[in-house]
Amino acid sequence: xxxRQENYPKAILFDLLTxxxxxxxxxxxxxxxxxxxxxxxxxxLRLTYGCGRYVDYQALVRQSAQIVxxxxxxxxxxxxxxLTLEPWPEAADVxxxxxxxxxxxVVTNCSERLGRQAAAILPVQWDVIVTAEEAxxxxxxxxxxxxxxxxxxxEARDAAFVAGSSYDMFGTAAIGLCTYWHNRIGLPxxxxxxxxxxxxxxxxxxxxxxxxFNCAH
Numbered sequence: 001x002x003x004r005q006e007n008y009p010k011a012i013l014f015d016l017l018t019x020x021x022x023x024x025x026x027x028x029x030x031x032x033x034x035x036x037x038x039x040x041x042x043x044x045l046r047l048t049y050g051c052g053r054y055v056d057y058q059a060l061v062r063q064s065a066q067i068v069x070x071x072x073x074x075x076x077x078x079x080x081x082x083l084t085l086e087p088w089p090e091a092a093d094v095x096x097x098x099x100x101x102x103x104x105x106v107v108t109n110c111s112e113r114l115g116r117q118a119a120a121i122l123p124v125q126w127d128v129i130v131t132a133e134e135a136x137x138x139x140x141x142x143x144x145x146x147x148x149x150x151x152x153x154x155e156a157r158d159a160a161f162v163a164g165s166s167y168d169m170f171g172t173a174a175i176g177l178c179t180y181w182h183n184r185i186g187l188p189x190x191x192x193x194x195x196x197x198x199x200x201x202x203x204x205x206x207x208x209x210x211x212x213f214n215c216a217h
Contacts, residue, residue, distance in 0.1 A: 010158040016108035018164025030077040049167035057111040140171030169193040178215030
């Protein structure tokens, strides 16, 4: 193992539906407008990240649609088109560069079935996939992150997390996971969340950041 590889964290954990997959576009198509889709997606994020104990994922999708005034056809369209989720353009290349240098895991606020279907869209052999349903709680509750680390056999201090939403920073800060925030659409940091180690509008710099992994805990 060369010195470059030795600097990598032992594992990198990923948020799935925002950090690696363009779920924003799917929500927008299902809501039939960008404005409605973003409002729906934001409300869904607020509900899931504020939920704690796991409740039916699709019920939260329906609830968030109702709150922002969307018809029942919107969550039905989301479910019907789930497998049309697409990775961000650079995601596959970044993951291929990381594979073999560090363990790769998904930690997603999703049901077991939908989470695994979405993870399979990406062309990578995951070491671990943890869903909110399996963990019994939604992020930023510590249980999903801790379950993934336990399955990986890695301590939090030796791992990193790639967030798609700053809500994740509440959970990663609580257990000491160094965090890269892939803030694709330029969202503000959620009030009270700890700033990440790095914030980027893309995944392109993840490999370089990980290769010089040195987060203070």
